[in-house]
Amino acid sequence: MTTIPTPSDDKRFFEILDLCCKKIEEKMGTKPIADWRSPDYNLLNSQLGRQTKVYLSENTLKRIFGRLKTPTRYYPQKATRDALAQFIGYRDWQEFELINRFAPQVAPAIQQEIKVADIEHVAPYEKQSKVRTSKLIIGIAIFILAVAVGGFIVFNQIDQVKPGEVSLICENPNGEVPHTAIFKLSRLGNVNEDKQFTINFMDEGPLKTITANQEVVQFFKNPGVVHVRLFYKNKAIDTIAVSMQTKGWVANSGHDSLSAFPIARLKPLSKQKLFVSAKQLDSAGINLSKPFMIGFSNIHSSNISGDNFLFKCQLKTEESRPGIACMQASIFILGSEGRHRVLMVKPSCSAFSEYNFSELHVNGTSKNLSNMSYDFSAGGNVKLLVKNKKVSLFINDKNLLNTTYDKSIGKVLGVKILFNGIGTAASPELSDLNTGELY
Known part of the structure; x- marks a missing residue:
C-alpha cells in the first residue's frame, strides 16, 4: 500500500x-x-x-x-x-x-504580485505604499533565509565527525555462504556515545543505525563481496569489505540483491564449464517463463593486486529468450577496496553496454560504446588486462576498449560472471601479472 x-x-x-x-x-x-x-x-x-x-x-x-x-x-x-x-x-x-535530505533547497522567488490594472485605480501614495510593502516583505524573507542558512552551516560545522575519530569494525568479515556478520564502532576521538551513525549494506539489506555502544547483526545470503559503508550526517566516513566465500565456483540466481539466492542441491562446478541447465533451474524454483539472471561466483582471499592482473574466459549466451531483447554477459572483479565490472551486449543493443573500473563508470547512454559490443550467442573469448590501473578489453584477441582509472581496488577477493538467461562460462582464469599467481 x-x-x-x-x-x-x-x-x-x-x-x-x-x-x-x-x-x-x-x-x-x-x-x-x-x-x-x-x-x-x-x-x-x-x-x-x-x-x-x-x-x-x-x-x-x-x-x-x-x-x-x-x-x-x-x-x-x-x-x-x-x-x-x-x-x-x-x-x-x-x-x-x-x-x-539536507540537500540545498531551491528557494521559491518571493514576489508580491501587483496587477497594473489595480495600480492604475489607486492614488499615487497607495502605489508607493504597495511597492514599499513588497520590498519590505522581500527584505524580511531574504534576511530570514540568510539566518537559517547561516545557522544550518554553523551547526553542521560544529556537529561533524573528523576522519579517523570513528571507524566501523566487523568481528567476522570473512565467512561461507550464508554468513552472519557482527558490526561495532571504534571511537578514537571525543565523540559523544549517543551520536547515531548509519550503516549501508549495499543491496544486501536495509540501512541500519548504530551508536558507540551498540552491535548490529547482518545476514548475508549471496556469494560475493559487500563494501559496507558507515555514514554520519549523510557523509561516508568509513568502508570495510565483508566477503561471503565459496569453495570453488558456485551458481546463484542473480547478482548481489535481496531477490538473489544460491541454487540449491548443486555441487561446486567444474571451471572447465560453468553451466546450469533449465531442469536444474526449474528444480531450484526459478520461473523460466519470466526474465531471470544466473551468476557464477568464486570468492576467496588472495594476494593478487586488483590493479595488475589478466583475466580470460570463454563466454556463450543464449540466442534469445522470451522477455529479453538484449542478451548480456557481465564480468565482475571484486576487490578489498572496490570493484571492476564490464557489461557486454550485442551490437544492436550497445546503448545498454557499461563498464565500471573502480571510480570510473561509463554507460552506453552517455557515450558510444558500440566498439565493445559483441554477440556471444556463438561464443567468444574475453580477456581483461589491467596493468598499473590501465585497462584493456579484448574479445577474440581484438582490442575493443582502453581506459584508465585512479583509485586502487586493493586485493582480489572474488570473480563473478553474470548472464541474463542461461549462459556458459568456460575455463575462467585470473593471474597476477607480477607473480603469476592464479586465483
Missing part, C-alpha cells in the same frame, strides 16, 4: 522527487525533460526495466515528472520510488532520501 505523506512532509518529499527526476534527466543525457516526446519516455522505460525490472508507462513517467497535470501531485508507490533511486545509483529510495 502506498504511504501518503503528511502535509508537513509533502513539500520536502516532492522537492526530493524533483531532485531525483533531475538526476534521471542528467543520466539520460539527451535533452531537458520539458522537451521529451514519446520515444524519450519509451527509452527511459526500457532502460529502467532492464536495470531494475520495473517498467513504467509513458503516462506514469509523465505524472512523476510533473508533465501530466493532475488535481494533486502524483505520489509514486514504494516499488516505483525504489526503482527510480536504483536507476541513478542508489540502493533504494530510503538511501536516496537519507543522502539528499
Whole structure:
C-alpha cells in the first residue's frame, strides 16, 4: 500500500522527487525533460526495466515528472520510488532520501504580485505604499533565509565527525555462504556515545543505525563481496569489505540483491564449464517463463593486486529468450577496496553496454560504446588486462576498449560472471601479472 505523506512532509518529499527526476534527466543525457516526446519516455522505460525490472508507462513517467497535470501531485508507490533511486545509483529510495535530505533547497522567488490594472485605480501614495510593502516583505524573507542558512552551516560545522575519530569494525568479515556478520564502532576521538551513525549494506539489506555502544547483526545470503559503508550526517566516513566465500565456483540466481539466492542441491562446478541447465533451474524454483539472471561466483582471499592482473574466459549466451531483447554477459572483479565490472551486449543493443573500473563508470547512454559490443550467442573469448590501473578489453584477441582509472581496488577477493538467461562460462582464469599467481 502506498504511504501518503503528511502535509508537513509533502513539500520536502516532492522537492526530493524533483531532485531525483533531475538526476534521471542528467543520466539520460539527451535533452531537458520539458522537451521529451514519446520515444524519450519509451527509452527511459526500457532502460529502467532492464536495470531494475520495473517498467513504467509513458503516462506514469509523465505524472512523476510533473508533465501530466493532475488535481494533486502524483505520489509514486514504494516499488516505483525504489526503482527510480536504483536507476541513478542508489540502493533504494530510503538511501536516496537519507543522502539528499539536507540537500540545498531551491528557494521559491518571493514576489508580491501587483496587477497594473489595480495600480492604475489607486492614488499615487497607495502605489508607493504597495511597492514599499513588497520590498519590505522581500527584505524580511531574504534576511530570514540568510539566518537559517547561516545557522544550518554553523551547526553542521560544529556537529561533524573528523576522519579517523570513528571507524566501523566487523568481528567476522570473512565467512561461507550464508554468513552472519557482527558490526561495532571504534571511537578514537571525543565523540559523544549517543551520536547515531548509519550503516549501508549495499543491496544486501536495509540501512541500519548504530551508536558507540551498540552491535548490529547482518545476514548475508549471496556469494560475493559487500563494501559496507558507515555514514554520519549523510557523509561516508568509513568502508570495510565483508566477503561471503565459496569453495570453488558456485551458481546463484542473480547478482548481489535481496531477490538473489544460491541454487540449491548443486555441487561446486567444474571451471572447465560453468553451466546450469533449465531442469536444474526449474528444480531450484526459478520461473523460466519470466526474465531471470544466473551468476557464477568464486570468492576467496588472495594476494593478487586488483590493479595488475589478466583475466580470460570463454563466454556463450543464449540466442534469445522470451522477455529479453538484449542478451548480456557481465564480468565482475571484486576487490578489498572496490570493484571492476564490464557489461557486454550485442551490437544492436550497445546503448545498454557499461563498464565500471573502480571510480570510473561509463554507460552506453552517455557515450558510444558500440566498439565493445559483441554477440556471444556463438561464443567468444574475453580477456581483461589491467596493468598499473590501465585497462584493456579484448574479445577474440581484438582490442575493443582502453581506459584508465585512479583509485586502487586493493586485493582480489572474488570473480563473478553474470548472464541474463542461461549462459556458459568456460575455463575462467585470473593471474597476477607480477607473480603469476592464479586465483
